[in-house]
Each structure stands twice: as C-alpha cells, then as structure tokens.
Amino acid sequence: MESLIKYPPQSNWESILQRPTQSVEAIESIVNEVFLAVKQQGDKAISQYTKRFDKVNLESVFVSRKEIESASEAVSEDLKLAIQQAKSNIEVFHSAQKTAKVDVETHPGVRCWQQKRPIETVGLYIPGGTAPLFSTVLMLAVPATIAGCKNIVLCTPPNSEGAIANEILYAATLCGITTIIKVGGIQAIAGLTFGTSRIPKVSKIFGPGNQYVTVAKQLATKFGVAIDMPAGPSELLVMADKTANPAFVASDLLSQAEHGVDSQVILVSTDENILLETENQIRIQTQNLDRKPIIEKALKNKKLILVKSDQEAVDLINFYGPEHYIICTENNSFFVENVINAGSVFIGKYTPESAGDYASGTNHTLPTNGYAKAYSGVNLDSFLKNITFQEITKDGLVNIGTTIELMAEAEGLMAHKNAVTIRLKSIVDESK
Numbered sequence: 001m002e003s004l005i006k007y008p009p010q011s012n013w014e015s016i017l018q019r020p021t022q023s024v025e026a027i028e029s030i031v032n033e034v035f036l037a038v039k040q041q042g043d044k045a046i047s048q049y050t051k052r053f054d055k056v057n058l059e060s061v062f063v064s065r066k067e068i069e070s071a072s073e074a075v076s077e078d079l080k081l082a083i084q085q086a087k088s089n090i091e092v093f094h095s096a097q098k099t100a101k102v103d104v105e106t107h108p109g110v111r112c113w114q115q116k117r118p119i120e121t122v123g124l125y126i127p128g129g130t131a132p133l134f135s136t137v138l139m140l141a142v143p144a145t146i147a148g149c150k151n152i153v154l155c156t157p158p159n160s161e162g163a164i165a166n167e168i169l170y171a172a173t174l175c176g177i178t179t180i181i182k183v184g185g186i187q188a189i190a191g192l193t194f195g196t197s198r199i200p201k202v203s204k205i206f207g208p209g210n211q212y213v214t215v216a217k218q219l220a221t222k223f224g225v226a227i228d229m230p231a232g233p234s235e236l237l238v239m240a241d242k243t244a245n246p247a248f249v250a251s252d253l254l255s256q257a258e259h260g261v262d263s264q265v266i267l268v269s270t271d272e273n274i275l276l277e278t279e280n281q282i283r284i285q286t287q288n289l290d291r292k293p294i295i296e297k298a299l300k301n302k303k304l305i306l307v308k309s310d311q312e313a314v315d316l317i318n319f320y321g322p323e324h325y326i327i328c329t330e331n332n333s334f335f336v337e338n339v340i341n342a343g344s345v346f347i348g349k350y351t352p353e354s355a356g357d358y359a360s361g362t363n364h365t366l367p368t369n370g371y372a373k374a375y376s377g378v379n380l381d382s383f384l385k386n387i388t389f390q391e392i393t394k395d396g397l398v399n400i401g402t403t404i405e406l407m408a409e410a411e412g413l414m415a416h417k418n419a420v421t422i423r424l425k426s427i428v429d430e431s432k
Contacts, residue, residue: 071167115387234260255353
C-alpha cells in the first residue's frame with residue numbers, strides 16, 4: 001500500500017507531509033496578467049476573462065430580483081429549513097464572540113480604551129465550480145452582518161448558462177445580501193481590489209477558492225486590500241487509535257477528498273490495523289459516491305501514517321498544521337490539550353467534519369496549506385477593527401510627561417519631546 005508510511009523519522013516529515021499544490025510561481029503569471037488588465041480596462045477585462053474562464057458572455061453581471069425570486073421558489077422547503085437552522089446556529093456562535101469594551105486607567109489621569117468598529121465595505125467570494133458552496137454564504141454573510149459591515153458585496157462565478165446556483169441566491173437573500181455579482185475566479189478578486197463601474201472596491205476580501213483565487217487574494221494585499229487568510233485547497237487530518245470506527249474515519253476522509261482533486265487527506269495512528277481497515281473502508285465507500293472520479297484523484301495524495309506514540313502523533317500533527325483536525329482516540333483530552341496548530345478541531349466519533357462545514361455553528365472558512373500555524377479561521381473579529389482611544393488629564397500628563405520626554409530625547413525625536421514640554425510648561429504657567 002503506497003500511501004502507508006510506517007514510523008517516519010522527523011527528518012522526513014516535511015517531505016511526506018508536502019501539500020499537492022502548485023508552486024506560486026506557476027500561477028502568478030496568469031494572476032498578474034488578469035490583475036493588470038482589470039486595473040487598466042475594468043469591466044471590459046472582467047467580461048473577457050469571464051468569457052474565457054467561465055465560457056459565458058453576460059449581458060449583466062448583477063443578479064436580478066427576478067432571478068432571486070425564481071431561485072427561492074426552486075429550493076425545496078426541506079432544504080430551506082435546513083439552511084435556516086444552519087444560519088441560526090452560526091448566528092448563535094458568532095454573536096457569542098462579541099466582547100466588551102476594554103477601558104482602563106493605566107496611570108492616574110491616563111485613561112485608555114479599546115472599541116471595535118466594523119469594516120465598512122467587504123467582499124465575499126463564494127466558490128462555484130463543481131460544487132457551488134452555498135454554505136459559505138452563511139459562513140461569511142452571517143458574521144459580516146452581526147459585525148455591522150455597511151456594504152457587503154458577494155461575488156460568485158456563473159455557470160455556462162450565466163446563472164448562479166439557486167441555493168447560493170437563497171442563502172444570500174436569507175442573510176440580507178442585496179449586491180450579488182456574477183463574477184468568479186481571479187477576475188472577481190481583481191474587481192474587488194481595484195473597483196470598476198460595476199464592482200465596488202472593498203477594504204477586505206473573504207472566502208475560500210482554488211489555488212488561483214488564493215494567489216489572487218495574496219496579490220490583492222499588495223494593492224492595499226486586506227484578506228481573511230490564504231485559504232486554498234481543502235485538507236483534513238484524522239488522528240485515530242484502536243478505539244476508532246474505521247467506517248467513520250473513512251467517511252470523514254472521503255468527505256474531504258470530494259472537495260477537489262487537489263484536496264489532501266491524512267490519517268495518523270498508533271495502530272496499524274486501524275490504518276489498514278480504514279483503507280479497506282475507503283475502497284468500499286468510494287464505489288457508491290457520486291464524485292468518485294474527483295475522489296479517486298484526490299486520494300492519490302492521501303497519507304496513512306503509523307507513529308510510535310501519542311506524543312509523536314501530536315508533534316507530527318502540529319508540524320503539519322491541518323485545516324481540519326479530527327480526534328478520535330481513547331484519550332481525546334490529551335490531543336485537545338496539546339493542539340497548537342489547527343484551523344478547526346472535531347472531537348470524538350460522533351463529530352464529523354461535515355458538521356462544521358454546515359450546521360454546528362463554527363466557521364468553515366479556515367487557513368490551509370500550513371497557514372494554521374499563524375492564522376485563525378474566519379470569526380466575528382475578522383469583520384471588525386480594534387481602535388484604541390486615550391484621554392489624558394492635566395494631572396495625567398504631569399504624571400507621565402517626564403517619561404515621554406526622556407524616551408523621545410533618547411530616540412532623537414525632539415519634536416516628540418517638545419509636544420509634551422510645551423504642554424507641561426503651559427500647566428506650570430497656569431498654576432502661577
């Protein structure tokens with residue numbers, strides 16, 4: 001079994017855990033080309049690239065009221081209720097992330113406080129492709145709305161008929177999104193970055209996508225636009241021991257593999273039988289899945305890794321920094337307590353990764369490709385800015401003025417010192 005790796009030494013971890021992604025260099029040229037064209041030609045360039053990449057020539061990039069109404073009618077009542085329940089759970093979890101104003105007197109007469117303000121204009125990118133991710137609409141629009149973002153722009157690629165998936169339109173409408181634009185891929189990110197006569201320029205771009213979208217988002221930061229995180233092809237790592245159910249484990253690995261051919265799934269265990277039994281379950285379950293061709297290609301990148309101990313497993317997993325991390329062991333608490341790098345963690349045999357993708361309430365827009373070592377997944381704070389305030393009384397400035405003067409002079413910034421000195425002199429003169 002080629003994917004089974006037994007007791008790899010730490011010196012080999014980097015090579016065996018390599019992601020199946022293209023190098024940035026291989027993608028950058030087309031991304032730069034699209035960005036330059038959109039910057040110079042605006043909507044004309046976007047139309048050309050939509051025709052080239054999405055195979056459709058659109059009369060209008062805006063979703064009409066009629067399209068929204070038709071979409072709502074086309075979605076089944078059962079699915080509407082499911083989407084509504086998921087939205088409710090996401091609202092509950094993200095609303096709970098609100099924090100109180102921080103207000104403190106750091107020194108007598110010196111008051112400092114911090115408050116959060118929403119980012120005014122945000123762009124939400126919703127992938128289309130082989131599986132239109134209407135769940136991502138909920139994951140981005142719900143916290144954006146709770147945060148109070150004034151302008152929320154949603155971009156998503158049209159199909160070859162120029163239409164958007166009914167479920168995406170229904171979810172967007174349910175969340176109160178009114179600006180829905182039929183633009184996808186690199187050209188959507190470029191449009192949100194520079195702004196055109198049709199697409200508003202935004203301050204921050206959110207949403208997952210393929211490797212081209214990920215590189216485009218990173219390029220957007222060079223033009224003064226923030227992004228949530230680099231979020232590319234999806235990945236899942238499962239830690240399972242002899243107590244795990246191989247059928248459950250296989251189902252989780254397959255659920256992630258069906259995202260795309262460049263998805264990666266990894267199973268780590270201290271028990272070789274679990275690895276072998278899970279491999280057999282993967283073969284059995286794959287036969288009955290609709291996206292079998294995609295899954296089979298993705299499974300070429302899977303890794304089944306046998307390690308000697310729980311501690312070695314923890315070290316390897318933190319080294320990898322998975323986007324999604326399932327823990328299904330006899331000693332779940334040990335693994336939970338030792339999580340350092342992960343996007344989102346799923347604990348126990350009855351917590352499938354699918355729950356977080358859809359309806360448990362946590363956000364599924366997460367850092368991939370090892371970025372979990374430095375980035376958090378999307379949360380309420382992603383749509384907010386922390387602004388600090390301070391107010392100093394006369395007595396307060398007297399109390400810390402000399403400190404400021406000494407530090408400013410030591411740095412050679414005499415104008416900084418003078419801004420304090422002139423005030424202290426005024427206070428002294430007033431008291432005479």
